[in-house]
Amino acid sequence: MNPIRSVCVVGAGAIGGLFAAHIGSLVDTRVLVRRQEHADRLNREGLKISGKSELQTTVLASIEPAELDDVDLLIIATKATAIEPVAKNIAGHFSRATVMTVQNGLGCEDVVAQFGDWPMISSITFMSGIRHSDVHIEYELDTETWLGPWNQRGASMAYAEAVAELIRKSGLRAKAFEDVRPAQWSKLLFNSVLNSIGAVTRLPHVKDFADREKITDLGNLVVNMMNEGKAVARAQGIELYEDPWQMNLNAVNRGKTGEDDYAHIFSMLDDVRAKRPTEVDWLTGAIVSEANKLGIAAPIHDLMYGLVKGIEQAWEQDYQKRDERRGEGSAE
Amino acid sequence: MRICIVGCGAIGSLFAAHLAKLKDLEVWAYDLDGRHVDAINASGLQLSGESNVLSYPRASSNPGDIPPCEFGIVATKSMHTRSAIESSAEIFKEGAVCTVQNGVGNEEIIAEYVPRVIRGTTFPAGHMVEPGHVEQDTGGKTWVGPFEPKPASWAEIETLASLMTESGMETLAMADARGAQWTKLIFNAATNPIGALTGLPHGVACDQPMLRKAISSLVAEGVAVAAALGITLDSDPDELVDHACEVAYLHKASMLQDALAKRATEVAALNGGIVKFGQEQGVPTPLNEVIWALIKGLEHSWTRDDE
Numbered sequence: 312m313n314p315i316r317s318v319c320v321v322g323a324g325a326i327g328g329l330f331a332a333h334i335g336s337l338v339d340t341r342v343l344v345r346r347q348e349h350a351d352r353l354n355r356e357g358l359k360i361s362g363k364s365e366l367q368t369t370v371l372a373s374i375e376p377a378e379l380d381d382v383d384l385l386i387i388a389t390k391a392t393a394i395e396p397v398a399k400n401i402a403g404h405f406s407r408a409t410v411m412t413v414q415n416g417l418g419c420e421d422v423v424a425q426f427g428d429w430p431m432i433s434s435i436t437f438m439s440g441i442r443h444s445d446v447h448i449e450y451e452l453d454t455e456t457w458l459g460p461w462n463q464r465g466a467s468m469a470y471a472e473a474v475a476e477l478i479r480k481s482g483l484r485a486k487a488f489e490d491v492r493p494a495q496w497s498k499l500l501f502n503s504v505l506n507s508i509g510a511v512t513r514l515p516h517v518k519d520f521a522d523r524e525k526i527t528d529l530g531n532l533v534v535n536m537m538n539e540g541k542a543v544a545r546a547q548g549i550e551l552y553e554d555p556w557q558m559n560l561n562a563v564n565r566g567k568t569g570e571d572d573y574a575h576i577f578s579m580l581d582d583v584r585a586k587r588p589t590e591v592d593w594l595t596g597a598i599v600s601e602a603n604k605l606g607i608a609a610p611i612h613d614l615m616y617g618l619v620k621g622i623e624q625a626w627e628q629d630y631q632k633r634d635e636r637r638g639e640g641s642a643e
Numbered sequence: 644m645r646i647c648i649v650g651c652g653a654i655g656s657l658f659a660a661h662l663a664k665l666k667d668l669e670v671w672a673y674d675l676d677g678r679h680v681d682a683i684n685a686s687g688l689q690l691s692g693e694s695n696v697l698s699y700p701r702a703s704s705n706p707g708d709i710p711p712c713e714f715g716i717v718a719t720k721s722m723h724t725r726s727a728i729e730s731s732a733e734i735f736k737e738g739a740v741c742t743v744q745n746g747v748g749n750e751e752i753i754a755e756y757v758p759r760v761i762r763g764t765t766f767p768a769g770h771m772v773e774p775g776h777v778e779q780d781t782g783g784k785t786w787v788g789p790f791e792p793k794p795a796s797w798a799e800i801e802t803l804a805s806l807m808t809e810s811g812m813e814t815l816a817m818a819d820a821r822g823a824q825w826t827k828l829i830f831n832a833a834t835n836p837i838g839a840l841t842g843l844p845h846g847v848a849c850d851q852p853m854l855r856k857a858i859s860s861l862v863a864e865g866v867a868v869a870a871a872l873g874i875t876l877d878s879d880p881d882e883l884v885d886h887a888c889e890v891a892y893l894h895k896a897s898m899l900q901d902a903l904a905k906r907a908t909e910v911a912a913l914n915g916g917i918v919k920f921g922q923e924q925g926v927p928t929p930l931n932e933v934i935w936a937l938i939k940g941l942e943h944s945w946t947r948d949d950e
Contacts, residue, residue, distance in 0.1 A: 508940070511840050511937055511941070512937055512943070514940050514943060526918065526932060529939075531936065532932075532936045613860075620854075622842060624843060625842035625843045
């Protein structure tokens with residue numbers, strides 16, 4: 312196995328920026344971004360990291376894969392919602408590369424795999440960053456990235472170990488697993504449940520999510536919905552790495568997170584507030600489609616998935632025009 | 644004969660204005676909104692839209708001003724039922740009180756304070772234009788019947804129904820009015836919160852297959868509870884959902900209007916009512932529980948200011 316001498320990071324948001332700047336301090340690192348002015352600024356100013364690391368790294372950035380030459384490792388760090396256009400854009404390029412996906416949720420590997428025969432690594436990351444500008448990311452939570460060979464067309468375990476080693480040497484935290492799905496599903500259940508409830512109630516991660524006293528307390532909904540997801544995981548033979556309910560309790564009770572004034576704003580709630588497309592297809596929707604494939608009932612997931620899609624749809628005002636022939640009377 | 648409308652908002656005003664047209668009937672309106680009360684006393688109660696009425700009920704925010712009445716019609720939002728009837732119970736010491744509110748559970752509360760209770764369900768809708776002026780958006784029937792544990796007499800029920808019908812609010816007296824009430828309850832509990840949580844008008848939500856399926860699942864839970872209670876529904880609520888798509892495609896459900904205004908909703912009397920009666924009957928209602936919790940969560944989000 313050849314050492315990893317060159318890396319391309321796709322997407323330079325908070326997570327992509329953290330990978331690019333850190334790994335760029337060790338090996339030749341390029342960045343593939345969507346906007347020309349973003350590429351121009353990165354080429355001119357490099358990437359600055361503050362917070363848990365202090366770094367200033369030079370990177371080569373472009374919006375054209377052809378301008379970046381082939382690399383050993385390609386890390387796709389865009390949002391899940393962008394995965395299809397990203398995969399189309401890299402199709403036919405980076406023929407030597409192993410591809411690592413870092414998206415939330417489930418199914419991004421399948422999309423990428425349709426556009427090239429790269430060996431693949433699945434990963435999930437628990438680190439977080441705050442994007443202050445196109446060229447400055449604050450490294451916020453220095454938690455681990457977990458990675459392993461994708462179970463369908465995976466890179467070798469030795470290669471996954473090498474990637475984890477590279478990430479660790481660069482100053483970030485990483486761990487390689489033979490089978491990353493138990494960890495991936497733990498985070499998936501945590502995210503698909505809490506993000507969708509947060510998006511629909513417009514509540515950040517407040518203590519309500521752990522309350523189970525009254526019938527209307529949100530903790531009951533969290534538990535019941537997680538149980539649906541656990542049944543889907545179990546039917547696939549996946550033993551969860553961590554209990555998502557315990558992850559929820561830990562998050563609510565850790566530091567200031569659950570305190571009303573400092574509650575963590577779920578990424579899906581942040582998207583809803585900004586009226587951006589959410590990652591619900593990759594989270595709650597992914598569990599719905601797995602449940603359907605397995606013939607398992609997941610009625611709460613069905614409902615929550617429909618509600619979040621409905622919220623997204625309500626932003627399109629064009630439904631007003633779609634059907635002018637029908638009246639505007641009252642239904643009650 | 645005297646009648647008092649308890650809670651003279653949009654729905655209460657429809658009844659008050661129509662009934663005040665009748666000779667030989669003294670109509671009072673009890674409402675906490677002083678501006679609305681003052682406007683009614685100064686220049687009458689005006690209805691526009693589906694009805695064109697100007698009539699002169701007497702209004703007060705002080706129950707002590709109101710003489711004893713043979714009939715009461717409670718038309719507050721369901722979360723205010725207890726405080727409204729508690730403060731006005733003295734007026735109905737010898738009377739029969741009818742509810743025309745949304746949801747279930749209002750009769751039980753009213754029965755704690757007055758001797759005889761009439762179950763009621765009304766379809767007309769309206770909205771307040773300004774103090775003293777309500778626009779009626781839709782017409783429709785009202786059904787009244789005995790509240791079985793503490794019923795008004797059949798004569799009282801028929802008297803009230805004929806007064807309301809004569810005034811222009813078509814009302815049917817039913818030996819069992821639960822069918823109409825539960826049909827409306829199940830329809831509202833399945834459709835209203837979907838609008839409130841997503842922001843979608845009724846028909847647009849129904850066009851989305853996942854939401855349409857969710858509505859049917861919520862309807863099915865309500866139908867099962869009604870069946871366990873021995874209630875024969877007036878019509879299939881699921882068909883009402885489709886019918887409403889035809890006639891009210893862009894209608895924003897009242898709970899969606901509450902959500903847009905960040906006002907407390909009537910979820911406890913709708914989905915909460917189905918859940919509570921379901922528990923009593925041993926009928927599971929898991930999705931209505933989910934909806935109840937989600938709306939309570941949404942209401943909580945309005946009390947925060949971190950956006």
